[in-house]
Amino acid sequence: MLRRTAMWAAMAIIVLLFFLSVYGAFIGPERAKKFFNSPVLGVYWVAFALLLAVGVVLFRRLLRVPALLLVHAGCIFILAGAIWGSETGRILQKRLFGIDIVPTGQMQIYEGYSDNRVILEDNEIRELPFHVRLKDFRLEYYEPEHIYIQTRQGDAAWEFPVEVGAEYQLGSGYGSIEILRVFENFRITIDGDSRAIIDEPGTGINAAIEVRMKKPDGRVFTRYVFERSRGNIYPDAELYMSYDRVVSDYVSELQVIRDGQVVAEKDIEVNHPLHFGGYHFYQHSYDAQAAQYTVLMVGPDTGLNSVYAGYLMLCIGAFWHFWLRKPPKSAPAGSVEQD
Amino acid sequence: MEIKYTIQGLLIYVTIAAYLLALLVSLLRRPRAGHILYVAGFVVAVVSFSYRWYHVRHVPMQNLFEVFLCLGMIYPVSVFCRRVLHIGGRSADMLIGAVVLVPAGFFFNAEPQKLPPALQSWLFAPHVAVYMISYIFMAKAASHALWQLAGRGPRDDGNLLPPEEATYRLICIGFPLLTLGLVLGSVWGKLAWGDYWGWDPKELWSLASWLVYVGYLHYRYMFGKRHPRVNSFWAITGVVVIVVTLLWVNLSRLFAGLHSYGSG
Numbered sequence A: 001m002l003r004r005t006a007m008w009a010a011m012a013i014i015v016l017l018f019f020l021s022v023y024g025a026f027i028g029p030e031r032a033k034k035f036f037n038s039p040v041l042g043v044y045w046v047a048f049a050l051l052l053a054v055g056v057v058l059f060r061r062l063l064r065v066p067a068l069l070l071v072h073a074g075c076i077f078i079l080a081g082a083i084w085g086s087e088t089g090r091i092l093q094k095r096l097f098g099i100d101i102v103p104t105g106q107m108q109i110y111e112g113y114s115d116n117r118v119i120l121e122d123n124e125i126r127e128l129p130f131h132v133r134l135k136d137f138r139l140e141y142y143e144p145e146h147i148y149i150q151t152r153q154g155d156a157a158w159e160f161p162v163e164v165g166a167e168y169q170l171g172s173g174y175g176s177i178e179i180l181r182v183f184e185n186f187r188i189t190i191d192g193d194s195r196a197i198i199d200e201p202g203t204g205i206n207a208a209i210e211v212r213m214k215k216p217d218g219r220v221f222t223r224y225v226f227e228r229s230r231g232n233i234y235p236d237a238e239l240y241m242s243y244d245r246v247v248s249d250y251v252s253e254l255q256v257i258r259d260g261q262v263v264a265e266k267d268i269e270v271n272h273p274l275h276f277g278g279y280h281f282y283q284h285s286y287d288a289q290a291a292q293y294t295v296l297m298v299g300p301d302t303g304l305n306s307v308y309a310g311y312l313m314l315c316i317g318a319f320w321h322f323w324l325r326k327p328p329k330s331a332p333a334g335s336v337e338q339d
Numbered sequence B: 001m002e003i004k005y006t007i008q009g010l011l012i013y014v015t016i017a018a019y020l021l022a023l024l025v026s027l028l029r030r031p032r033a034g035h036i037l038y039v040a041g042f043v044v045a046v047v048s049f050s051y052r053w054y055h056v057r058h059v060p061m062q063n064l065f066e067v068f069l070c071l072g073m074i075y076p077v078s079v080f081c082r083r084v085l086h087i088g089g090r091s092a093d094m095l096i097g098a099v100v101l102v103p104a105g106f107f108f109n110a111e112p113q114k115l116p117p118a119l120q121s122w123l124f125a126p127h128v129a130v131y132m133i134s135y136i137f138m139a140k141a142a143s144h145a146l147w148q149l150a151g152r153g154p155r156d157d158g159n160l161l162p163p164e165e166a167t168y169r170l171i172c173i174g175f176p177l178l179t180l181g182l183v184l185g186s187v188w189g190k191l192a193w194g195d196y197w198g199w200d201p202k203e204l205w206s207l208a209s210w211l212v213y214v215g216y217l218h219y220r221y222m223f224g225k226r227h228p229r230v231n232s233f234w235a236i237t238g239v240v241v242i243v244v245t246l247l248w249v250n251l252s253r254l255f256a257g258l259h260s261y262g263s264g
Ligand code: HEM
Pocket: A006, A007, A010, A014, A048, A051, A052, A054, A055, A056, A059, A061, A062, A068, A071, A072, A075, A321, B214, B217, B218, B221
């Protein structure tokens, strides 16, 4: 009887989570996060973990068949880790054990500077027990970059790789185009009457290319195509030109500094965070104007080991149980009572 | 809807045609000819996928177009099911193969995209691939569930499992893969976005579809084959939720979520 009730309770709690997930999908990530972290749902998560534990105790088969034990204990580990790492979990840890963890937030660090302040979602500022220094920040682009050219009427279009010195034919009536120079940071300096066009990389981003157009009638002129001002056109020109670069990576060269010593160092990029002192540092955003600072996302790893251990157990258990065991031709109907 | 006047498009249409023809011929009780056409369709599907791979120069599983292109190579699953699991339903597989290629051929944008930084991870290909394989098994399970509800099975040469059991066996194969896909997605989320769970709609739908199968497995453990129609209902619900996970969230753009770049 007890087993049957437990089994129905398991069904109910699983089906309930199904509906809650669907509801969560409808309300969007921010509200869903709040919803699933609310006190009522907190009770639900704890109940789920307890029910799994009760199941393992009640059903001898769950203890005796290692694969099934892995699956169910794995779920307990995941839930326990998630609860421990949640906001409520952190408050409890502070009250009970005095462990003070900085929750997830952001750090903005300029090149050559170091900082330990984390700005939380509610703009509260917390400090890490160590400093993070940004040696350098850089953007990397897919090679080759491309220039796109279109006629005013839109009846012809071209796309060419940007390679200095290359000359491309546009066909009858339009002549040719030669790539003369590529600028990382295009600047015009004015000194008295003389103007000079220079490239000043490292102080900003204003990517541009200098091209030379040769018309069939022999006219030759120079044009600048800027990444920033897409679709802009010289009033007299018969061609639209645009210069697009696709970012392939954002890289922040970081150092961790404690007591004046560099204790860790890593170039982080998307998908390759730095892990130090119980926190992960992620490439999050950057200074889009001048690439002078980076924005890191910082998050504590509380409970993560438990969650990952649970994942491993769950996966091993599931493959073991369903792939390696030869299942009975039919599951023993109603075997809940007999167990 | 648009017709793709490209080599890629042509390859897709040829595959669809071969699968549909294979189905037709099989239904007209010419199983050998049907089989040959099915294999021919598969070969074209492989060429089509390889062509895409060569063209975009990364594992082509980045957007819905590529994912569905991959799903079109269903033939090995048919062979595996028949030889190893004694599960039939090859004509249903031909139909599944053709149906999954229709969105790739007519609806999704095939414009190659550069891989955005978040997708550049070793976890990317396994995460998607594992999901795709499990989806195929789950779709096949649902087709057997439909047969069960209809009260008949795939044409039997005496060696095949009845539909209800076939459904169960297929879900047993697909469930660990579904679990692994969910876990890999989560670990990747941790690496890419800093959190192993972000509560975004795509994640929640995939959790929901996983839970349907968890529910099915417990239900079938409790009642065995006593309520075969209810068992079938679970299996079909699972695939409906999978389709929602795969398509609706991306296409509807109703929710602004982390996974929005996955769209066609
Ligand atoms: C998300 C949570 C859960 C997951 C992923 C899960 C997963 C599974 C799986 C994969 C099986 C094997 C089914 C089969 O052999 O066909 C199973 C069986 C079982 N589960 Fe769970 N389960 C969960 C929650 C629970 C809970 C809360 C209980 C508590 C009562 C429970 C009790 C059982 C029992 C008694 C069996 C039967 C074992 C046997 O084959 O003898 N499960 N579960």
